[in-house]
């Protein structure tokens with residue numbers, strides 16, 4: 001699939017510092033020191049509805065990761081998937097009497113537009129589940145041949161017990177895993193499984209549902225976790241730097257994905273850090289397509305909201321916090337954007353050398369975007385109250401905010 005156009009990342013003087021970031025698997029911060037090419041996989045959307053602010057907040061977090069790495073003068077190799085075949089997509093298509101492929105294409109196109117408007121850096125590989133099926137089938141066959149997968153009434157399941165590291169991503173107790181598995185696409189109640197948590201790798205063809213050639217697995221369609229593993233292994237390989245997504249993906253998705261990858265390669269770890277963004281809520285509940293309590297990025301854009309203000313509203317919350325979207329998030333962000341734009345539109349101002357270092361430090365410290373915004377606020381206030389004579393300062397502030405926060409002033 002094609003991704004979306006990249007916005008330019010201005011060069012900054014000097015060099016940023018290495019990113020210290022909270023990893024769910026480590027239950028604390030880790031300092032990442034990637035090679036010359038940093039590798040990141042971020043789970044993409046299931047395209048059955050438009051991009052909401054929860055999605056945007058999560059993608060914003062991983063965009064910051066890349067901006068920090070680029071500022072350390074590394075290249076970034078970024079891979080993202082699109083779950084363009086899965087139960088929720090088929091259910092929505094049936095509900096609306098729509099062709100599931102058209103639904104997926106339309107919502108993916110809208111996602112690209114939203115990401116472009118928000119100046120999110122595009123992945124180098126943007127891969128759909130459907131197009132990755134030829135790579136998924138042999139992986140499942142290998143898992144089965146290695147004894148890590150088994151058949152149940154024609155379906156193929158992964159055996160969580162085949163991975164000695166199972167549980168080390170999310171650190172949950174058995175009861176919580178069972179509950180979350182049932183909530184998030186698993187089928188712990190299905191009789192005949194070796195372990196109730198075992199996830200589907202390959203679902204045999206069902207009447208009236210789309211299916212593909214599965215080689216020795218028979219016709220069917222892929223399970224959810226193996227999709228991301230196949231794409232990540234093909235384009236990044238084992239031991240990549242960051243596996244990213246919202247906190248609702250820690251279990252089962254990232255836990256299962258890591259186990260699939262360990263079992264199929266015999267190597268550990270799948271990713272060096274498992275990074276999870278907090279959940280954005282609306283009206284007291286997690287914003288979710290299934291609940292329908294959504295604020296869409298595209299709807300805000302249609303209402304004439306500047307995407308830079310949307311982005312500033314997201315940046316005002318620490319990425320790991322769970323938070324609730326309110327109208328004040330947007331009015332505050334619009335006011336801040338106005339103040340910053342006024343401050344950089346003057347021909348000179350107070351020196352911004354310290355500001356650049358403050359923003360770098362804030363982001364390197366577990367992506368503390370609110371602290372970065374506070375630093376820019378302080379410069380803008382100084383500009384407003386005292387002004388200054390540094391002719392390079394407004395330009396440096398603009399470039400800092402653009403390169404490190406993705407906001408064009």
Ligand code: 5CA
Pocket residue numbers: 043044045046047053054055057058081082083228244245246247248249277278279280281286287288
């Ligand atoms: N296609 C899978 C991942 S392979 C999927 O989870 N798709 S999704 O469309 O449901 O979510 C896309 C991303 O947005 C995921 O990282 C998910 O954790 C994140 N996300 C979903 N809802 C929210 C929310 N309310 N707040 C923050 N992030 C969210």
Ligand code: ZN
Pocket residue numbers: 042043044081228253
């Ligand atoms: Zn995924």
